[in-house]
Amino acid sequence: MNSELTRREFIEKMKLATLASMGTGLVSSSLFNACSPAKKTASTADCVVLLWMAGGMAHTETFDPKIYTPFRKGMESKSVISTFKSIPTALDGIHFSEGLEGLASILNKGTMIRSYRAADLGFILHTRHQYHWHTCYQPPQNVQPPHIGAWIAGELGSKNGVIPPFIDIGQRFTVGEGEELKAFHSAGFLGSEHAPFIIPDPAQGLDSISPPPGMDSLRFERRQQLLKDLIDQSPLKHAHGDQKDSYIRSMERSYALLKSPEAKAFDLRFEPKEIYDQYNTGRFGLGCLMARRLVEHGARFISVTTEYEPFLGWDTHENGHSRLIKMKELIDRPITLLINELDQKGLLDRTLVILASEFSRDMLTEGRPGSNVKDQVDVPKIIKQAKHYGMHRHFTDGCSMMMWGGGIKKGHVIGQTAAERPFSATTEPIVIDQVHQTIYHSLGIVPETHRVVEGRPIYTTPDGHGEVIEGIFGN
């Protein structure tokens, strides 16, 4: 590392790097590597959509079904395997769980990973596992690591200079564990410049990128002119230097952004009603619709979540079976539409879409088989009530993940889990470092990418670890 490189040169380099990447789809490694040979890798994607199944999605009830064991009063807990029937998918011999017919029909457009192993953090705390998934670092950390979206925003910037690069849809922070959620919906040490644009309700997404409520565009323009006139007339004008100038420039840029026609990307009212209605299975469905619009308008990283709220969503501590019927209704149609529409519009080739969850669930095993993790869920030995029928414990040893587009192989399956309990990953185990490096790789962001924080290099993944998942790109 060249310590003589001043910060200013640095920032210039960053701008150049960003410009270069915008033009060519190539990314130089981080600016701090100015002295090392610039490694470049060709990208296969320009943007990423993360569909987040918050709360722990049971693989055996969704993308990796096992033998169907229908509910019977008095059945033993250990005899419960999958609580849904299996359905065929677009791939011969591969089955999904009932209720995911749409997603089954598009498996030929992407890759399914059946062997993701979540970290075993010694105690299941959803937000801690989610923090790990999204930042690749286990909390706590003595510097705050950025969300993967913030890294991508920081490295690549906006595609068109208008739409914020990192947009985070669907999570409210007023729910339980809200503070823990905030801890990773953050740009960390990259600074608020790369922080997510947070849109809890896609129906109101436009608000965050519009003039203030109740201000028409004429008045907004007039107000901006007033500010400009006053700055021009200020007796301190001659005292302006770089710092004030860049502040003024930043104010002007944000004004331009708020006035920009591109902001319409956030306005779902521009969608034809039939499309809107098809997506609208709830906030998650509308989030998928907004994600598609944002992909079209230049965002880099969009996260849409089913939303984490303790004991709700995928976090089934009881009524697992009946609640999963609803969850599948929530996700199946909009995700299928999103993939198909991106495909039809020719955008899927350069858009990587990922479906993932912090871990899986099982009826019996908490954490990993054999690990000593405190049990948090009451599962009776004999099931007498329907509410005990489902996957209620948190399982980390085998989880499903889907990827479509952005150079990812089509109609491909990676890894498998055991046919018998515990349903652990048995081949090609995949860990989070690999998932992150795979995503970065698709965008042309090299594993050496890092920032120097308090004198230490901090990489996108811990010490830059993680190989790109073997054989996931291609065809």
Added chain:
Amino acid sequence: MTKRNFWLFLINVLVILMIRARDQSIALHREDPELVNIVSKVKKQPTLLHLEQLNLKIRAIWTNKCFSCHSSEKMKADLALDTYEGVLAGGKDGEILIKGHAAKSDIIRRLKLPKGHREAMPSKGEPLTPLQINAIALWIDHGAIWAESSGKLFYEAPLSLYKPKIPPSTSGITHPIDLLVDEYFRKQSKTRWPVLINDIQFIRRVYLDVTGLLPLPEEVELFIADPDPQKRNALITKLLARNEDYTLHWLSFWNDLLRNDYSGPGFITEGRKQISSWLYESLNQDSAYTSMVKSLIHPNPESEGFIQGIAWRGEVNSSQSTEMQAAQNVAQSLLGLNLKCASCHNSFVNNVSLAQSYGFANIFAQKPMEIHRCDAPTGQFAQSQFIYPQLGLIKADSLDDRLVELAAFITKPENGRLYRTMVNRIWHQLFGRGLVANLDDMDQKPWSQEVLDYLAAEFRDQGTSIKGLLQHILTSNTYQLSAQDYDGEENLFSKPFIFKGPGLRKLHAEQVADAISQCIQPMYEGSAFDPENKQLPAFWIWHHYKKFDRTVLPDPGTIYLRKSFIIKNITKIQSAKIIATADHSLKVYLNGTEIIQSQDYRKFRAQDISTLLKSGRNILAVEAGNDGEIAKPAGVLLHARIISEGKDTLHIYSDATWKTTDSLSSTSWTTAGFNDRRWRPAHRYSSYLQSPWGKLIKFNLDGYHQDKLLRASLVKIDPLQLALGRPTRENVTTKRSEEPGLLQSITLNNHPLLHLRIKEGAEIWFSKFLTNPDDLITHLYKSLLIRLPNPAEKKIMQQYLVPYNASSIEDVIWSLIVSPEFQFL
């Protein structure tokens, strides 16, 4: 006992005896293993590197044993051992050493004299150990090589302070800081001082720096009119005496530094504890910094949150254990030393080794810590050791005693690093750049060692009053130099740096919010921390919303609540009052009569209800609405108090004894005759003290605090303050980002809360200056920019204020608030 066991027993006894014997010798002459090591290295291979390492070791001994008399600041017997020149020059008795001839060197002779001898050294305290004396002799024999910090990979600032000589007063310059800076300017071949700021700039700057507030227009006028040449110093004294304002401003600095916050990860599992009350009291009383440091390291229940760190449930990387967090945070915050590298492996940003980090962390540990290298166990266990053992060796066995030892060592006057680090942080706050640029690496060189060490020594010798330090700096002309842009922030922190005056500073999030609260409209109503700790057993209640048997946030819509109570004798009532609020809206009925209506949880007022009460059963009924499109926090907060003769007081609080419904079957629900048997108990979504709305400080029946300004430093971080640069305090933050980011400027352009407050404020300003836009313009300038508008500005404003209404006033206020003149200091 078998034969084998007997031998084992015997060996044990022998080992114990040997250990005892060794312990005794250690107690007398505890030798530093590193010194043993380096002495043997020099004996085998007297390379330059080894000799320099030996020299550094010897200087560490001198720091501990000799500097209390023979340093540049003390100069007893005209001898200073802290510089090579001083060592070679010797003292009033002549040279202390002859290079290459230890036997002929006076220092060795004196060190070897028996304790109590007139010429024995050191004259106070324990003599040096034989090894230490031998090491010094060895060093002299090999030529008394002086290491210019090259013995270690990284430069290390000397631990002790030296008191630079203050140049004599010249041409009206009398303040010691100014005299040192004057000398600095001369060295930089600057003959003239840059201009000082005028009275208006001064009053704004000093107000914002001491209290975080803007001066009121009346105060500005009085100050400018004041002919007293000492008025600036008088104002500084006056402002520092405003304890509450001072405390509430500097609280943010300390919260950042000590990683203290009112919300954030960890609290949910009780893995984290606030130190807010302790901190507030310490600042309010201007406790000596050394006492604060002692309370942080050897804490009381109110201050223990600092070294306790943040514990997340589950297994944690060994470099993030709470003990290691304590070591890292104490090192960073208090000593300007980065231990984060060295908590995984030997550091590559400074000289700290993995073993040293663990040794330091081990002081805070209940059980001995196993050293982990990059999270892998090494099988070795840490020995408690302070990073700077020359200040003292940790010997105690119990955790509590170790902390007492550490607290004593770290606050020793010899530990210049402690004082330098704080002085440098305060300097950074006031000048936008520290004397040492990197506030967390006090081994870097300052732009003026003289100013840094002078101030640190002054701070230490004057009893470590933070206010005293502030006063000393603020009264210097150096502080009153005009702000420099330094051609942008990136140059401000680059090397080489040439000081020309304070750097331009961006107002902090709290200062912006407080200025708006002061001049336009209170930004916040609910505090997260209440220094007065007022209690109220009321809850924010709502109809219980459930999904799958789990409590969830309330959906949008209208709900109804009822509470009945009995009054025995209406004639005995002396007073009856009620206060109520809700997010988002409410109507309150008493016995069928509407008594309160509100659309804004911040707006509430105590009301008399005595005329509506009756003997027997009374009914309070509330209709409340949750607005918006998606489920979100909602609540009703209510307190009624009915005082009767004979001290018989009835309190009614919003709590779980209320009944609720979300569907109404009859219009008579507000009256006593209605049957609410089918209604459900209200759900207590949050308490008065802890709620999404904060603790509403004005919510009381007796009119307390109605005019109180709730400072942003007491409020939980919100998206607005986050965007304006207030840090989330999961980690120590010593320097806030001042880069203008897009997110920040978008926030200034369209943040709903900012927009709402300006809008509300504009209506008030409009009502005050209904027909007089010129007066409004003048007053706005005076309040927000602390000056009058110039004619051109006035004209622009006048033109904009046609038509003259609340909306145009709102835009004018906004333009002043986001103007660079307001945003920068």
